[in-house]
Amino acid sequence: MSDSLIFDRRAVRRHRDRAAATVETVADILADTAGRLLDRLDDTTRIFTRALDVGGRGIVSPLLRARGIETFACDLSPRMAARAGAPAVAADEEFLPFAPHSFDLVVANLSLHWVNDLPGALIQLRHALRPDGLLLASLPALGTLAELRTALTEAEADMSGGAAPRVSPFPDLRDCAALLQRAGFALPVADVEDIKLLYADPLRLLRDLRAAGEANAVALRDRRPPPSALFAHALASMPQQDGRTVATLRLAIMTGWAPGPDQPQPLQPGTAKHSLADALTRPDQDAAI
């Protein structure tokens, strides 16, 4: 394996294997983001018949099936895949095992952010989609856990004069739409919603992250046990609201379509029927385009 990989995929698999037994304790947060994602299905009149749930942790597949959509599930962890119910497979998002044109909907709820080659994974998902199939993905965007990142970095700098990466690097919202476009999706859209999580006991935040399989899998992470006082020191310095510790989940929601013949297409250059210069020289008239 190359040294330049950002994420340790074996650690990701191990974290998700372990989390298969605990993820139910954070089901409400995952169901909330899954709900926000699947709400987008109501914005289209399309009927979807066969979906792929990527890393839905046993939360997304039942919601899709409740909508009458035949749903296949995959996860890097076999145990986590089993939570979705059959048909399910263990699969690596960077080496997906699906034949072209297998699905008309792909849903990835908070599951693509530990992938090293995100453009490659998106391209493979596009190939697995039929023409005019829809990709719906939610990702934690830059700004997620910013309070924790700042608190940990400052606490560690105070205590040891240095800092190790303890919170995953997240993509910027601007990168998300560009990623979809680069992967060949039509009509790519990315928008963002901030979800504030309030914790009476900030240690619960760390427990919840672990329970969801979100423990640190950055390849360059400090593998030594952290100084015992580090987390207590950091958590105590996080911002509070009404006596509760605030942690932000900045949820980027990405939608893109596999190219299809019936989608709106840009015109060929030179085929416009109205002159822009004419429109600009007649400002008093409504442009009839």
Add this chain to the structure above:
Amino acid sequence: MSHNTDEVPHVAVDPRLLEVLVCPLTKGPLHYDRAANELVSRAAGLAYPIRDGIPIMLAEDARVLDAP
């Protein structure tokens, strides 16, 4: 993995999976070896195990096929 199918009955793999799965490395076809309960990619020289009805489509878990 044991190839003895007499003692522990396999959880059957969902037949719909066999329609959509390809080898993750070559994207080529898979052959379902019912007796061994494996999905075989001849092009990659790998056999992917099926555990509790879940195909494990991960190269690191696959059995390397003997050279023909």
